[in-house]
Amino acid sequence: MQIADHFCEHVLLKKWEAGDRIPSVRETAVNIEVNPNTVMRTFNYLQEQGIIFNKRGIGYFVADDGFEKTKALKKKDFITQELPAFFKAMSLLNLSIEDIRQYYQQYLDNQTDDVP
Amino acid sequence: MQIADHFCEHVLLKKWEAGDRIPSVRETAVNIEVNPNTVMRTFNYLQEQGIIFNKRGIGYFVADDGFEKTKALKKKDFITQELPAFFKAMSLLNLSIEDIRQYYQQYLDNQTDDVP
DNA sequence: TGTAGTGTATTAGTTAAGTAGTACACTAAA
DNA sequence: TTTAGTGTACTACTTAACTAATACACTACA
Numbered sequence: 001m002q003i004a005d006h007f008c009e010h011v012l013l014k015k016w017e018a019g020d021r022i023p024s025v026r027e028t029a030v031n032i033e034v035n036p037n038t039v040m041r042t043f044n045y046l047q048e049q050g051i052i053f054n055k056r057g058i059g060y061f062v063a064d065d066g067f068e069k070t071k072a073l074k075k076k077d078f079i080t081q082e083l084p085a086f087f088k089a090m091s092l093l094n095l096s097i098e099d100i101r102q103y104y105q106q107y108l109d110n111q112t113d114d115v116p
Numbered sequence: 117m118q119i120a121d122h123f124c125e126h127v128l129l130k131k132w133e134a135g136d137r138i139p140s141v142r143e144t145a146v147n148i149e150v151n152p153n154t155v156m157r158t159f160n161y162l163q164e165q166g167i168i169f170n171k172r173g174i175g176y177f178v179a180d181d182g183f184e185k186t187k188a189l190k191k192k193d194f195i196t197q198e199l200p201a202f203f204k205a206m207s208l209l210n211l212s213i214e215d216i217r218q219y220y221q222q223y224l225d226n227q228t229d230d231v232p
Numbered sequence: 233t234g235t236a237g238t239g240t241a242t243t244a245g246t247t248a249a250g251t252a253g254t255a256c257a258c259t260a261a262a
Numbered sequence: 263t264t265t266a267g268t269g270t271a272c273t274a275c276t277t278a279a280c281t282a283a284t285a286c287a288c289t290a291c292a
Contacts (some may be wrong), residue, residue: 012208024238035281040240057238058288062156075209079219087204087223092128093191103211104196107203141267151251156270173259173268 003032003042009063010090011051011070049073053059119148119158127167128187138168138176144161165189 010016022028025043029036043060046052050069052060063069090100126132138144141159164166166185168176180204181187206216206230 009208025240026238028250036239037241037282038280040189044238054239055289056240057287071209074205078205078209078211082202082205083216083219084223086198087220089190089194089198089222092125093187093194093195096221097213098217099211100199104203105208107200141270142268152269153252153271154250159269170269172270173257174262175268 003039003084004033004045005029006032006045007042008051008070008074011066012074014067016062016066018066021059021063025077026058118197119144119150119155120161122148123231124157124167124190125187128190130183132178132182134178134180134182134192138178140175 007022016022023031024038025036028034032039038107043052043054047060048052050063051066051073053063054060090096123138126138126208128142132138139147141155143166144150144155148155159168159170163170163176167182167189169179170176
């Protein structure tokens with residue numbers, strides 16, 4: 001799932017676009033220092049989600065609607081999983097949306113600093 | 117860690133206050149259907165964090181400053197771990213703080229519905 | 233046609249986490 | 263003193279996930 005997240009991020013950031021060939025199973029396995037079998041499982045998952053597709057003997061490619069599929073998948077997860085947990089933590093710590101806004105501003109400031 | 121979270125939640129919601137005796141290792145193990153060894157590891161962690169303390173042969177108790185310790189621990193984790201990941205997800209999905217505010221309002225509305 | 237790079241599949245080994253069972257020392261209370 | 267409930271410690275077993283190694287089928291291209 002962490003590997004899948006990393007790939008989804010590439011798609012959402014448009015580092016990979018529709019039709020692009022993504023690194024092979026073996027290549028990815030070496031890059032992220034993980035077993036090819038593990039990569040295969042990730043690719044299968046992404047293929048089931050319709051984000052990538054496969055040409056046997058050639059490689060995996062980003063689907064035409066890969067961006068939309070990825071965004072929909074991530075948004076669903078964000079709304080149903082992350083948000084409720086986040087709001088619960090906020091409530092336990094007595095933090096308001098206004099507090100979050102301030103943290104967010106700091107976060108944005110730091111991001112721009114890092115990219116000179 | 118999930119077990120520890122559950123206990124921290126009890127402390128933060130004031131279901132357990134300073135000096136209260138918390139359920140025993142064996143009792144907790146039965147309740148959450150887990151092995152006593154696993155509970156022990158959790159209790160050790162919470163004791164290291166100064167949230168609970170131990171009287172041999174009697175049980176575990178919430179420390180005097182257990183509430184503050186728990187809040188500090190959770191807040192640190194929230195700021196350093198959860199927030200950055202949350203903001204990153206927001207950015208990938210093109211969500212603004214204003215969007216989050218609206219989701220939060222919906223969340224609050226649902227919460228009050230559940231407690232009639 | 234041959235070769236190198238692809239996906240795919242299988243089997244065996246490793247590791248971390250949890251389970252299961254038991255035993256022992258301490259404490260409070262009958 | 264006895265007993266029941268507590269924390270603590272230890273060893274063996276199970277399981278899920280991943281690793282390791284290998285083999286095979288497919289495709290493009292020189």
